[in-house]
Amino acid sequence: MSRLELSEEQRSELEACFRTTEERRLRDRCQAVLMAARGRPQQQIAEDLGTTTRNIQRFLARYRTGGLQGLKIQWAPGKTPLIPEELAPTILDWIRQGPGACGLKRANWTHLTLADFLHRQTGIRVRETAMRDFCRRHDVRLYRPTYRFLRADPVRQQQALLALSEKLQAAAGDIALLSQDEARFPMVPTLTATLGLKGERPVIGTRDCKDVVHTFASANVTAGEVTSRLYGSRTRTRRKDGLSKTKRMQVAFAHHLLDVARAYPAAQHREVVLVIDNAPWHRGLPVDWALRRYPHLTLYRLPPYSPQLQPIERLWRPLRQRATHNTLFDEMAELQHAPRSGLGYYRARPQAVLSLLGSAWNPTQSAEA
Incomplete structure (x- = not known):
């Protein structure tokens, strides 16, 4: 068989395929052609590549007739899928x-x-x-779904979405628009998948402590600034004062409104709108007192069962992952420090907060999205 002659273009094409392909057999075929073009005997090429002389002859014949395309693996089409x-x-x-x-x-x-x-x-x-x-x-994979409350009113949700969109467009200069919500951080760790030996079920220690830390946070949807307050609720304190959870949370929310008023003073902001849900502690005498003291604060209540209209909901999961995920706390002070430190991280990075909030209250999206 005559010696194989390659042009510079053919040689470059084979060398590029040899360097980039992930298919080992195709790489060996390219190498066989290049070695044959340099005058190496077929017997030595077969020994170097761990194959037979007959296979080397087939590779060279395929390249002469089909070029690089002739060297590629021709996979069988396989069985016809049962689903058309x-x-x-x-x-x-x-x-x-x-x-x-x-x-x-x-x-x-x-x-x-x-x-x-x-x-x-x-x-x-x-x-x-x-x-x-x-x-x-078809790239269909398993996902953890997002809940959608079937008791929600789509008409009221769409109306709220349009109203919030108008407020968002007007939120400039002396008008601030805040998304406000609360999150609960318990002392008892959340169980998740963990490493363990076969036949030995892992055991996670817990002190069965019912103490929790409630975090109030308001995020500016246009500037990314976060104003927050932490309220630690101890079991022994709840037993002594005899107040209900709603009463205690009303007082804490009223103090949070005072923090927001100090962060957005009336001298600089003509109106501060806080978008809230329908939690029972968002109304009551302490809340009314705070709103009378700072009349430039306004509460906008979302329709019931509409968490998807609250952008700050997207902040809680990364905050938990950063602050309390996979951590055992011995004291309430340690638990309070964890979300405070996590909120400090996002307070120093308003662009990260805006990225988490996303395109808040876009009127083109469905209220049920």
Whole structure:
């Protein structure tokens, strides 16, 4: 067989494929062609690559007839999928809508549930493994879903979304728009997946302490500034004063309003609007007293069951991960220091807060998103 001659373009193409491909067999074939072009005997090429002379001859013949494309692995098409590709848009639409919208008494889609629903709708019977393969091919993966309250009023939510959008456009200069919410940080750690030996179930120690730290926070949706107050609730103190949780939280929320008023004084801000939910401690005598003392503070109450309209809700999860995730606390002081330190981190980084809040109250998005 005559010696293989390569042009500079062909040599560069083979060398580039040899350096970049992740397929070992294709890399060996490119190397065989390059070695043959340098005049190396086929027997030595076969010994270097750990193959036979007959395979080297096949590689060179394929390159002469098909070029680099002829060296590439020609995979067999395989068995025809049990689920026709023309049904893919329909199945993906079922997944987007959820099982409830498809008339099923199910909260979540599983591969088995989706396969059974496909059989009932089209008569195509497939196993769970076939549906799992279909989902993998179409980039359908498992997610932790987000709750949506079915008792919410979509009309009132859309009205609130439009009103908040108008307030957001007007929030400039002497008008501040704040998203306000509370979070609860308990002494008892949250259980999650942990490492353990097979047959030995891990045990996490807890002191069964019911002490908690309530965190009040207000985030400026245009500047990213965070104003916060921590309220520690001890079990023995609750037993002594005899006050209900609502009474104690009313007082704490009133003090938080005073903190907001000091952070946004009336001399610089004509109006400060705090968007709140319908928690019972957002009203009452202490709250009315704080609002009378600082009349430039205004409360805007969201419709019931509308947490998706509260941007600051997106702050709590990263705050927990930064402050209290996977941590055991011995004293209330340690627990109070953790969220205070985490809030200090975000207080010094307003751009990070704005990134977490996202596009707040965009009128083009659905109130149920």
